Amino acid sequence: MTLQIEQLSKSYGSNQLVLDNLSLSVNDGEFVSILGPSGSGKSTLFHLIGGLIKPDTGQIRLDGELINCKLGHVSFMPQENALLPWRTVLKNILLSQELKNKPDVGLAREWLKRTGLEDYENAYPHELSGGMKQRVSFLRSLLAPQTFMCMDEPFSALDEFTRLDMQQWLLSIWEEQRRSILFVTHNIDEALLLSDRIYIFSEKPTKIKKEIIVPFPRPRNKELLLSDEFTEWKRKIYSALEQE
Ligand SMILES: Nc1ncnc2c1ncn2[C@@H]1O[C@H](COP(=O)(O)OP(=O)(O)O)[C@@H](O)[C@H]1O
Ligand SMILES: [Mg+2]
Structure with a gap:
């Protein structure tokens, strides 16, 4: 399944713009993460995809079909x-x-x-x-x-050890299943370890600061976290986060 989001904006109240003309996509069988600060509208984006709330402007398409405000088209795993x-x-x-x-x-x-x-x-x-x-x-x-999965910081409440276990567990299942997944996190290691592609969100009003294609081959495992290449990509992400 593919997800296409085009020029999506959402504000709460009259002057609180949260998502500012956001466009992004998930290809078939792709693992895409959104890495963004807290309050940048990540959960809001998922509520829009899930059809729970209405965008001010923009389109959300699943396999080409417009799903704005339509419930039940994606499978959703919440933070808690x-x-x-x-x-x-x-x-x-x-x-x-x-x-x-x-x-x-x-x-x-x-x-x-x-x-x-x-x-x-x-x-x-x-x-x-x-x-x-x-x-x-x-x-x-x-x-x-529903085969398209949205996961909203599913491991953020777990301790570091359990989180590492869960990340590897998810990797092994995903690498076998190749579902399309949109995954939200504020953890840089997690985004790099799991994803094919990462969108970095700004502070709100939220735009995409950078899109990163993660080059590590699959299957991946936790050894990757200790490699020089991994550290180099982490540095790239830190510098992207610091850019205005
Ligand atoms: N129902 C709502 N009414 C008003 N403001 C909201 C509502 N939901 C979220 N917000 C505001 O929108 C911003 C983004 O929230 P959220 O989507 O939860 O961010 P994130 O998941 O990235 O932490 C925050 O400033 C939050 O206070
Ligand atoms: Mg959230």
Whole structure:
């Protein structure tokens, strides 16, 4: 699936412009990150893509179809996992499918197994660690009928160790599946490790400061984080962030 965003603007109230004429795209099977300061409108952009709010101007297209203000076209993984505390792990994962009336229990169990959660199928969210909850939340978006995934800082609430684990876990699944993903983060290492391409957002009113094509070959792993090439690209991003 492809996503095209053209000249999108959004303000709150009469004089608070957040997104200023933003254009960006995600190609089929591409992992694209948005790296931006807090308050730059990243979540606002996702709410626009999800059809929850209306842009002032601009178009959002999924595989060419205009989806402004249309709900239910993308699968969404929020920052804080939105697991329902009264549902088991399995039932939480099936939730995204129930909305479309065709839960596939077999597939959900297969993924639980592949991600080391097979013994937790009947556990409730409060019995899981932070990383496990995010895994469940991720599986729920992965198994949703919508194939385009939007992930809004999914690992930012996790400790550094768990985050590293989760990043590698996501890499291995994504490299096999090649979904189109738009991923929001304020973590430079995370953006570089995971993405094919990165858009760097300015402070609001938000424009794209720079677009970076990440050259590292795949499959990638955590060794990359310690390489000279990685450090060099980090330096490039820092300098892009500092530019006015
Ligand atoms: N519903 C809203 N009403 C008014 N202002 C909002 C609303 N949602 C977000 N904002 C403002 O828009 C800006 C961008 O917010 P947000 O999209 O959450 O940024 P980010 O996700 O990049 O941190 C912030 O200044 C925030 O205060
Ligand atoms: Mg946000």
